[in-house]
Amino acid sequence: MEIAQLRKIGKRLRKEMFLHMEELRKAAPLGKGAGGDTTHPIDKKAEDIVIEEAEKLKLPLTIVSEECGVRDIRGGGVKLLLDPIDGSRNALSGIPLFSTSIAIVDGDTIGNTSLGYIINLISGDEFWAIKGGGSFMNGTTVKTQRDNAFKVLAYEAQTPKVDIPVIMPLISMFSRARCFGSTALDLAFLAQGAISLFVVPSHSRSFDFAAGYLITKEAGGIVTDLNGGEIEDIGISVKKTTSILASGNTELHKKALEVLCHRKRRN
Numbered sequence: 001m002e003i004a005q006l007r008k009i010g011k012r013l014r015k016e017m018f019l020h021m022e023e024l025r026k027a028a029p030l031g032k033g034a035g036g037d038t039t040h041p042i043d044k045k046a047e048d049i050v051i052e053e054a055e056k057l058k059l060p061l062t063i064v065s066e067e068c069g070v071r072d073i074r075g076g077g078v079k080l081l082l083d084p085i086d087g088s089r090n091a092l093s094g095i096p097l098f099s100t101s102i103a104i105v106d107g108d109t110i111g112n113t114s115l116g117y118i119i120n121l122i123s124g125d126e127f128w129a130i131k132g133g134g135s136f137m138n139g140t141t142v143k144t145q146r147d148n149a150f151k152v153l154a155y156e157a158q159t160p161k162v163d164i165p166v167i168m169p170l171i172s173m174f175s176r177a178r179c180f181g182s183t184a185l186d187l188a189f190l191a192q193g194a195i196s197l198f199v200v201p202s203h204s205r206s207f208d209f210a211a212g213y214l215i216t217k218e219a220g221g222i223v224t225d226l227n228g229g230e231i232e233d234i235g236i237s238v239k240k241t242t243s244i245l246a247s248g249n250t251e252l253h254k255k256a257l258e259v260l261c262h263r264k265r266r267n
Contacts (some may be wrong), residue, residue: 001057001059001078001080001104001115002115003115003117003128003130005057006102006104006115006117006128007117007126007128008053009049009050009053009054009102010100010117010119010126012049012053013046013049013050013100013119013121014119014121014124016045016049017042017045017046017049017121018121020045021042021091024040024041024042024045025042025091025092025094027040027041027042028041029041030044033066033067033068033069034065034066034067034068034069034070034238037066037088039067040085040088040092042085042088042091042092043066043067043084043085043088044067044084045084046084046085046100047065047066047067047068047082047084050063050065050080050082050084050100050102051063051065051068051071051073054073054080055073058074059073059074059077059078060072060073060074060075060076060077060078061073061074061076061077061078061079061080062076062077062078062079062080063079063080063082064079064080064081064082064206064207064236064237064238065081065082065083065084065207065238066082066083066084066205066207066238067084069238070238078104078105078106079104079105079106079107079108079236080102080103080104080105081101081102081103081104081105081113081206081207081210081211081236082100082101082102082207083100083101083184083207083208084100085098085099085100085121086098086099086100086101086118086182086183086184086185086208087099087180087181087182087184087185089181090181090182091121095181096122097120097122097180097181097182097185098120098121098122098181098182098185099118099119099120099121099182099184099185099188100118100119100121100184101116101117101118101183101184101207101208101210101211101212102116102117102118102211103115103116103117103207103210103211103213103214104116105210105236108235108236109232109233109234109235109236110206110210110213110231110232110233110234110236111232111233113131113210113211113213113214114130114131114214115128115129115130115131115214116128116129116210116211116212116213116214116215116218117211118184118185118187118188118211118212118215120185120188125137125138125188126138127142127188127191127192127215128215129191129211129214129215129217129218129219130218131214131218132218133218134218134219135191135214135215135216135218135219137188137191137192142191142192142193142219143192143193143219143220144190144191144192144193144216144219144220144221144247144248144249145190145193145195145196145248145249145252146193146220146248146249148249148251148252148255149196150173150174150175150196150197150252150255151174151175151176151195151196152174152175152176152177152178152194152195152196153170153171153173153174153176153177153178153195153196153197153198153199154177154178154179154180154186154189154190154195154197154198154199155167155171155177155178155179155198155199155200155201156179156181156183156186156198156199156200156202156204157179157201157202158200158202159202162201162202163201163202166201166226166260167199167201167260169259169260170197170199170256170259170260173259174196174197178195183200183204183208183209183212183244184208184209184211184212186198186212187209187211187212187213187215187216187223187246188212188215190216190219190221190246190247190248191212191215191216191218191219191221192219193219193248195248196247196248196252197245197246197247197248197252197253197256198244198245198246198247199226199243199244199245199246199256200243200244200245201226201243202240202243203240203241203242203243204240204241204242204243204244205237205238205239205240205241206234206235206236206237206241207238209223209244210236212246213231213246216246220248220249221246221247221248221249222246222247222248222249222250222252222253223244223245223246224245224246224253225242225243225244225245226243226244226245226260227243227257227260228245228253228257231244245257245260
């Protein structure tokens, strides 16, 4: 599969989602998805579009998605990890910041991710990466933050009363802190150098971060779990598997881990 094919999917997504956005926001939830979260019509619509376009490619694929779970196309093959709407709560409440994230994985682990694609469904900005080939925003090469200043931290807090205390020592080190509500876009913003560090203290699923992981790595960033452990060997599934700590460069990452480890020692 090629980036051009993913971009074609993104173009259709953005066009059709906007045509139906108001009715999708008002529609009743559809139940629980394979990932365990509530599936809304807006999620299902985006997933259906991606699967329809994937079937047109006439390639053996295995879809791993937040809503439908695992689905084989033409007997299954290379994995297509999909988060149809990353930032569903933003989308449903009218906050204009949500995305679709697609990763192509030639194996069974995060380290086998070969293509990553994220589209901001509001602005239309596209971020993508090819393993060994760099990261791009709308066709222009992007790089992560090169200096070691703690400028802007982004975070995701699935359970604020649990997660915020864990990362508070980090937050206090930064000039600014942001919670955008879309893990894929957080990692894309880090890849383009807009933020210094991104942290998710609770466990995330592979389709939440696989595309962003590759885009960040190819832009020069570092991605581990909250303890500094590698995530390359984490398996592809719909289960929540790992925390995330992503930094613009090695020195920023080292400093962030020192702050988090110091908190653990105090507690």
